[in-house]
Structures are given as structure tokens and as C-alpha cells.
Amino acid sequence: VSSGFARVDAARVRALREQLDRELGAALVVKDDGVTLEAYGRDESGLGPFLADLVVFPSDTAQVQAVIRACQRHAVPVVPVGARTGKSGGSLPVCGGVALALEKMNRILQVDPDDLVAVVQPGVVLGALVAEVESKGLFYPPDPNSWETCTLGGNVAENAGGPRALKYGVTRDYVLALEWVLPSGEVVRAGHRTAKGVAGYDLVGLFVGSEGTLGVATEITLRLLPKPRAVRVALVSFRTVADATGAVGRVLSGGFLPRALELLDDVVLRAVAGKGVSFHPESRAVLLIELDGTRDDAVLEDLLEVAARCEEAGALDTQVAQDEAQREALWRVRRLVSPGLRALCGGKLSEDVVVPRSRISEAVERFKAIGARHGLVIATYGHAGDGNLHTNVLFSGPEDNPRVQLALDEIMGVTLLLGGTITGEHGVGLAKKKYLPGELGPSRLALERAIRVTLDPEFRLNPGKLFEQS
Numbered sequence: 001v002s003s004g005f006a007r008v009d010a011a012r013v014r015a016l017r018e019q020l021d022r023e024l025g026a027a028l029v030v031k032d033d034g035v036t037l038e039a040y041g042r043d044e045s046g047l048g049p050f051l052a053d054l055v056v057f058p059s060d061t062a063q064v065q066a067v068i069r070a071c072q073r074h075a076v077p078v079v080p081v082g083a084r085t086g087k088s089g090g091s092l093p094v095c096g097g098v099a100l101a102l103e104k105m106n107r108i109l110q111v112d113p114d115d116l117v118a119v120v121q122p123g124v125v126l127g128a129l130v131a132e133v134e135s136k137g138l139f140y141p142p143d144p145n146s147w148e149t150c151t152l153g154g155n156v157a158e159n160a161g162g163p164r165a166l167k168y169g170v171t172r173d174y175v176l177a178l179e180w181v182l183p184s185g186e187v188v189r190a191g192h193r194t195a196k197g198v199a200g201y202d203l204v205g206l207f208v209g210s211e212g213t214l215g216v217a218t219e220i221t222l223r224l225l226p227k228p229r230a231v232r233v234a235l236v237s238f239r240t241v242a243d244a245t246g247a248v249g250r251v252l253s254g255g256f257l258p259r260a261l262e263l264l265d266d267v268v269l270r271a272v273a274g275k276g277v278s279f280h281p282e283s284r285a286v287l288l289i290e291l292d293g294t295r296d297d298a299v300l301e302d303l304l305e306v307a308a309r310c311e312e313a314g315a316l317d318t319q320v321a322q323d324e325a326q327r328e329a330l331w332r333v334r335r336l337v338s339p340g341l342r343a344l345c346g347g348k349l350s351e352d353v354v355v356p357r358s359r360i361s362e363a364v365e366r367f368k369a370i371g372a373r374h375g376l377v378i379a380t381y382g383h384a385g386d387g388n389l390h391t392n393v394l395f396s397g398p399e400d401n402p403r404v405q406l407a408l409d410e411i412m413g414v415t416l417l418l419g420g421t422i423t424g425e426h427g428v429g430l431a432k433k434k435y436l437p438g439e440l441g442p443s444r445l446a447l448e449r450a451i452r453v454t455l456d457p458e459f460r461l462n463p464g465k466l467f468e469q470s
């Protein structure tokens, strides 16, 4: 694979492997067969494959430490990997070396209903944690829409968000403490198990979202909430995205804080048409609005008031899910968006830009115009309540790539001009690396580089990501 990245040389990998064999022997699972290397060479960014030389599967913190120390000693790159559901290429081993797969560390160590705390290993699948906490009447809100497969370690590395972030925040807001293996191999415990705690710098905030460049989480302590007793969702149709985003403003300023406020534009509606829900024939945008609370009758009453506010803003109609099955059908449409869009055209690149809420409709219009100039269809959906837009550039094949890249450059430029950010939840990784300097500017980039150099002078962890060593 030609990647433009310098690969580690084979002699160093051999020396590393000998040391791992000596130190850990059969206790550490190591694979280097073609099928495994190929599988760990890809994620959901569509980039790659980038093949590691070895994929190792540690089963405890001590093994993670030993692998990282050995990689430092033999100058071999090491890239932490979760479930490979990432969308920015964050876990791709672009320089070869070691893929450090955390999936064997998959134990839920504790769910404490009194302290409202869960402690997990990084390889726990989000859905397994959700099932466990919900069986105890508790709630863990962040879900990047891939709970069946994504893992908590990956969620922490990328600071995953998802539809419920509007009311409940993102992964960072739930991580109380971390056991963290630094790039030196040393273990630190950052944060605290209590609900509050301000002693020392906010290292948890530094580590969460560091995309595998500052170390590896080996134990994650999470804040839980009581599970809301009542949840209601409605699908509201509009003639235009501008009407829909006008409604978002009216709902929020009316004193309502939905747990989700998702927008789908006209191209997205075409992509999911006929998949279990029908839309008003004139609708060119819809909002999926979900509220929660303690009493169902009160939540329903609020939802109807929210719908009335949407009608004042020009909504065509509102469908309120009458039971759990109808609620699931509406959310299924949301989950079908990504595959539906891919089926429309063949290929797509999904961005996750954020703009101020007041600029959403302008952003969607400008993105569409950028697409039109390059002969590409642009679809936008996403977390309207947060201004976090999944703008998707659709294309038919690799021959479209130059046009797609030009369109993306312009989309990122417009996003920054509108006062936004290049990534709200998928991370910079490889996919958005070239846009990071434009967002951070020279002094912040220098500060972030200095932090990375302090912890990992040779950029051994996840080299080639976020920014270069110099």
C-alpha cells in the first residue's frame, strides 16, 4: 500500500516481536496473518487499507504497558484500536508497526446505582454497558449511533457525541476518571470517582478526545444518570431547511430542551423514502424531536406544544409515535440515513462540521451550492440542536475524488467563516488533518504540539495523525 507515510523497517519489528515473546510469551495474543492485518487496516472513514505489521490483543493494563514500552524501545509505531467504527481514520496504522487492539479488555467492572458510577474496561461494547445500566434503572446517554459495535475506549478516544448530546452532552461529560497508560508506558490515574472534584489540572479533559496520541485508557470511570421514565418522539415535516431550523430556534427559546433534535434534508428524505415511514408530499426537510421526563402524560403534552411551535414556524405536519414500536420505527429511519445515502450514489464522504445554530440553514444552502459548482450532490442531516451537521458529499467512483476534495476544502472554509469547527464528533484523525491548522491557528497548534512532545517526544503513538512532529 502506498500511503505517503514512511513505514517502520522490518528489522525493528522483528526485534520488538522477540522482546514481546520473551517478556509476555503466549500470554499476549499476537497476530500477523493477512486477514487480520487487512481487517485492522480499515475503519469507517473509507481510507486505507493501511496495514500494521502486528496486531496485539492485550488482556490487562500490564500487557498494554509492556507493549508500549517495547514499542518505544525499538522505535516501532503503536496505534490503539477499538472497534474500527471511527469515521476519521483515527485508528489506522498509517506507518505500520503495532495495532494495539483493546477488544479483549471487555469487562464491566462495576455498576453502582448509589454512586451513579460505572467502571469499564476500554473494550466494552457500548450496547453491553447500556443494557447493563438500563436493567438497573440507570442511563448512560452518549451514543454515536453505533452502540451495537462501538466500544467505550473508542468513544473516549474520539470524544463521541450522538443525537442525545443536545440535552445530555458528549462522552467527555460522562468520564469521571481514567486509568491511563502514557506513551512512556507509565500508568496515571486522572480525575476522581466523585460527582465533583477540581483538584489539579483537568487531565481527563486532555485525554478524552486525544485520538490515541497521548496514551491508552485501560479503565474508564463513567458518570451515570437515573433513566428517564418517559420518552416521546415526533417527526415534523417542513417545506424548507430554513423553516425547520427556524422551528429549532422557536422550540429552544420556548423553554423546551429536547433530548434529540435531528434534521434530515431533501436528499436524505429521498434516500430513506419508503423505508417504513412516509413523509408529507411537500416536505423537503424533517425534524425528529424527542423529549423525555418523568411522566408520560406531561412529556406528551410538552411534545404537542413543541409541535404547535413548529407549526407556527411553518411545519406541514407532525407524526407523534404512539408506542415504543412506532418510536423505534422513526429512529430506524434515522439509522438508515447513512446506508440509504450510499445506495443513492455509490460512495459518500460524511463530515461532521458544526456551525452556530443560527447559521445552519445558511450553511446547508452554501454546501449545496458548493456541490452544484463541482457537479456533486450534497446531502445534510444531523444534530440540528447542536448545529452539528453531517454533510455528505455523494460521488459515484474514485474518478470523482479530485472534485470531492475541492468541494470538501470549500465546505471546511465556509464552516470556519461561519464561526464553526471542522469536527463536532468524529475527530480529526487522518481525514481532517489538513484542515486542523486552519482552525487552530499557529499558537494553539504549537501549544498542542508541545503537549504531545512532552508526553511522547518521538510521536510513537499514532504517528501521522492530527499533526506532524515538526
Ligand code: LAC
Pocket (backbone or CB within 6 Å): 144, 145, 162, 163, 352, 382, 390, 425
Ligand atoms: C451519526 C454519526 C454518523 O450521527 O455521527 O449518525
Ligand code: ZN
Pocket (backbone or CB within 6 Å): 144, 162, 163, 352, 382, 383, 390, 425
Ligand atoms: Zn453524529
